[in-house]
């Protein structure tokens with residue numbers, strides 16, 4: 001291995017600097033928390049005034065503190081300073097940005113890794129090491145991930161394996177219907193509110209997937225506070241209802257001439273699973289309420305499935321759906337991606 005090999009250089013560089021102690025933890029602030037305990041944040045102080053101190057931490061998050069809340073502040077060269085110095089001194093080539101990405105990864109500056117890979121690809125979209133690091137392969141004249149390549153070949157992933165559509169269908173595969181939604185709350189959400197909502201939506205997605213016999217799920221929900229308009233409107237944070245005796249509400253396109261309202265469902269922040277699968281059947285398939293109490297559209301609290309009448313309507317909407325569909329044919333529920341937008 002030659003000394004100019006990127007890995008060797010990185011190792012030498014780390015070794016020398018940590019030996020000399022030129023940078024270790026970086027700038028450090030100790031702040032008083034709400035419960036009066038002290039908390040330590042390391043990174044790079046990006047702004048310091050008489051009143052405020054802003055520190056960029058090693059996760060890439062910028063945090064602002066009142067100076068009066070600080071117990072102690074120490075200055076030291078940080079990994080972010082080292083990154084900036086390296087960047088300022090290097091040539092602007094795809095190779096150099098790739099090497100810097102590797103360095104960031106080794107130094108656990110993960111928030112900068114993708115940025116450097118992106119910079120490398122912007123300069124040279126065919127930069128092989130960067131493409132390989134990001135999991136791309138070249139097919140013909142295109143760089144694709146394995147999943148993209150398989151999809152481009154008309155294959156489907158079923159139970160963890162890529163296969164021909166016909167073969168998969170014979171084995172019990174049904175192409176799932178997926179949705180991405182924005183869930184909004186008009187007021188302010190704390191971190192705990194967001195965490196509670198995220199957990200409940202995960203349970204709701206699972207209940208919906210089970211009710212739809214493994215053929216429909218939500219792939220992504222973006223939860224935003226201080227926003228009045230969205231697909232899922234969260235009317236409150238502390239109730240399973242949206243008004244006394246009203247658990248939820250759905251925009252239902254019973255009338256073909258009706259224009260789609262600007263939301264799908266309205267629910268309470270502590271909604272029950274029955275409410276979730278009930279309102280989403282209204283919104284997705286236009287199913288009306290019904291008398292059958294064993295069906296989720298009948299509204300008995302413990303109902304978790306849809307009745308034959310509802311399935312007739314679901315199959316009208318999605319003719320490729322199968323029913324009844326044995327559980328052994330269901331694929332594992334893909335993880336629901338949740339994005340939090342705290343405003």
Ligand SMILES: [Zn+2]
Pocket residue numbers: 290292295296297298306307308309310311
């Ligand atoms: Zn029903």
